[in-house]
C-alpha cells in the first residue's frame with residue numbers, strides 16, 4: 197500500500213442508549229433496574245467499511261436484542277457485572293470481535309411511601325445523581341471505570357478562598373466564609389474486573405461526598421484533591437480518581453440599599469459562567485491507561 201492511499205483508521209460500532217427496564221417479580225415485592233446501555237464492538241470490520249461486505253458484522257439490532265435477552269437470562273445485578281458479561285459474550289463468541297467499549301447509566305427509583313410504608317410495586321424516580329460505568333475490553337483484558345454525574349452538593353460554610361494573585365482585572369474579594377456548591381462528576385478506575393461492584397460502589401461514592409462535607413475547603417481544587425485522596429487511601433481496589441466539578445457560585449446579595457445587613461444569609465445562585473475545576477488523583481508511579489479514559493465522557 198503506497199503512502200497516501202486512503203485506509204480505514206480506528207473504528208467501533210454498536211447500539212447506543214438501549215433503554216432497559218428489568219422487573220424482578222419473583223415475590224409480590226417487585227424490584228426494578230433501569231439502565232441505558234451502549235455497546236460498541238471493535239475488531240475485523242474493514243471489509244464492511246471498504247466494500248460493504250457485511251459477513252462479519254454483528255448487527256446493532258442483534259446487539260440491542262442481546263442486551264434484553266441477557267437481562268432476562270442472567271439478570272442485571274451491578275451495571276459493571278452486566279457489561280462485563282455482555283462484553284465477554286461478544287468477544288468470546290464472535291472471532292471477529294476483538295474488544296469493545298460498553299457503557300451504562302443507571303437511573304434510580306425509590307419506592308413510593310403509602311401510609312409510611314414502601315409500596316411493593318410503585319416507584320418514584322429520584323432526583324439523585326446518575327450512576328455510570330464504562331467497560332473496555334481488548335482480548336482477555338478488561339478495564340472497568342465507575343462513577344456518577346450530577347450529584348449536586350452544597351455546604352453553607354466551611355469554605356474559604358483567598359490569597360490568589362490580584363492584578364488590575366481582579367475584582368473578586370477574599371473570603372473566609374462562603375457557600376461551596378458543585379455538581380460532582382466523579383469517575384474512578386478499579387484495579388481489575390474482579391470487584392464486588394454492588395458492595396464497593398456505595399463505599400467510594402459515600403466517601404467522596406463525605407469528604408466534600410468534612411474538608412474545610414481553601415479552594416474547590418483543594419476539596420476535590422482531598423476527595424480523590426480519601427478514596428485512594430481507603431480503597432486498594434481503586435487505581436485512580438477523576439473529578440470534574442463546576443463551581444456553582446453563590447454571590448452575597450447587597451441588601452444595604454434596603455437598610456439590611458446580610459451576614460452570609462441571602463445569596464444569588466448564579467447559573468453562568470461557572471468555574472470548572474477538574475483533576476485526576478492518582479498513585480505516584482502507577483501505570484496509566486489513557487485509552488480507557490479516552491472513552492469516558494465529559495473529561496478534557
Ligand SMILES: O=c1[nH]c(=O)c2[nH]c(=O)[nH]c2[nH]1
Pocket residue numbers: 357368414415416417443471
Ligand atoms: O475554589 C475556587 N477556585 C478558584 O480557582 C476560583 N476562582 C474564583 O474566581 N473563585 C474560585 N474558587
